Amino acid sequence: MTRITPELIFEKGYDGMKNNFVPKMDVEEVDLNAILPPEFQREDIDLPNIPEFTIVRHFVNLSEKNHSLDRSIYPLGSCTMKYNPRINEVTARLPGFAQIHPLQEENDGAMELIYNLGEQLREICGMDAFTMNPAAGAHGELTGILIFKKYFESKGLKKDKIIVPDSAHGTNPASSVMAGYSIIELKSNEFGEIPLDQLEFAMQGGDVAGLMLTNPNTVGIFDRNITKITEIVHKYGGLCYYDGANLNPIMGVSRPGEMGFDIIHLNLHKTFATPHGGGGPGAGPVGVKEELIPYLPCPQIVKGTQGLACIEQSDTSLGRVRSFWGNFGVLVKAYTYIKALGAEGIKRAANMSVVNANYLRSQLQDIYDIPYNANGRFNMHEFVMDCHLPNGVNAEDVAKSLLDRDLYAPTIYFPLVLHEPMMVEPTETESQRDLDKLITALREIYELAKINPEQLKFAPHKTPVGRLDNTYAARKPVLKK
């Protein structure tokens, strides 16, 4: 790997060099003074004098410092870093999708794609309607919780609390608080599941709007009591929110709508293979059951007798959550993924994600402490290891040591139901051969902890920068050069 270069692209230009990246003006010239007050005008736009090939080198060098799924395994728990099939990129670049604008006169094709994608997601999730507007997962959560709010307001009920289990995604409590709710945290039991008696006790308070749940949860456990859980919440008039972050292992297999959930958000950029993590943007469609349809954000694309129509606003809707129709390119990629796999393929992908996670677990559990597997219980798409290695080597040391082996590190220090958690999600993307590379590395690191822990504690050694001081970076951040 190349070492970090200190130069920014703005520092690479110099006098005498010419840039040729400003295209020729191809629209009618307008007098700036007629459209822009003088205080917003400037003479110099400060672009570096730099030729095209220098720009290419600059960005290729930067990209080599980045780890991506196109380079090797990316088993980042709860993030579902699956391979983005190249056909997704092909369809998203079709001029009919890429060169359109939401304000042009006709957008029938785009509307049809949005509508059809909604139909597919309804089928996969067992919900009655979807909005494609939210721009990412947490944005979908916020939209969903605002639908909670609208629903209770319209019924004249005051509910100001939401139950979130400790095995939930960190964004769940954050989204609820942003929408004005306070949180009741439920501790999961020794099986990684929701204790029903405590759930019932919390619901009895009468001021609880509902429950946010990821199923399977962040320790990769499918809650066997799921229908009982949603029954309890409904019994006290609450709503059930399904965080779709972990939909991957159950897509095409079981449906959140049938588990009793009223609202769901999906992460198209996780489950449906559109790129994310710097390769975004994402999309966080929200699905609802029939009685919540009136509160969905606008615009909504609906099918009437005259074909597809776009509802720009309605009295009951919570309003707009995003400009235009959301991140359309992402929708094209997700639709392509679903259509390319088909119903059987979707189910097979889900099953393979479970097989891969359990293969990894089975090859590591003799040396790593992997809880929640009593009585030979299987995990779903991911599992969490508690990384207490010999000589005090911890989860962070293991993670950094994986980087030295050109493997991406799984998520660490989440969920904090364990002390040294490492959350591993291989997804269905990886072959057995690639999984074996990760297994070999993790076993090697374990052995190394016994004889040379110092090497692990100061890892990584081969990356562009070495071990960063997390504490110092947080205490004294240098935000500007």
Next chain:
Amino acid sequence: MDNPTDLKYLATHEWVRIDTDVATVGVTDHAQDQLGEIVFAELPDVGDSFSQGDDMCNIESSKAVGEVHAPVSGEVIEVNETLEDEPEKINSEPYTGGYLLKIKMSNPNEVDSLLDAAAYQATLG
């Protein structure tokens, strides 16, 4: 580090030093050890009131955010301002210079519900 015997404790890893009707509050050595290096303490304002058990403030390490509960009810009369620049004091001197705040107790009887050092130690297993 031993838990000082002149302090009272909560099972949620806060300690209290009682001085007539003023309670000095901090987090235990075990808590700071579990959290790792503290990078930030988000303290309440002087004048804020809390009931026993309320979430009073957060302390943040590079791996987690820990909630601090009010061991007794009352009004905050002082916060440890040195933590703004030196949050690491919570790690290095959890029972002295790393205290978080002082509360004027509204119900001193609540002290009876707190744990002594031995009882707290027993909760750590």
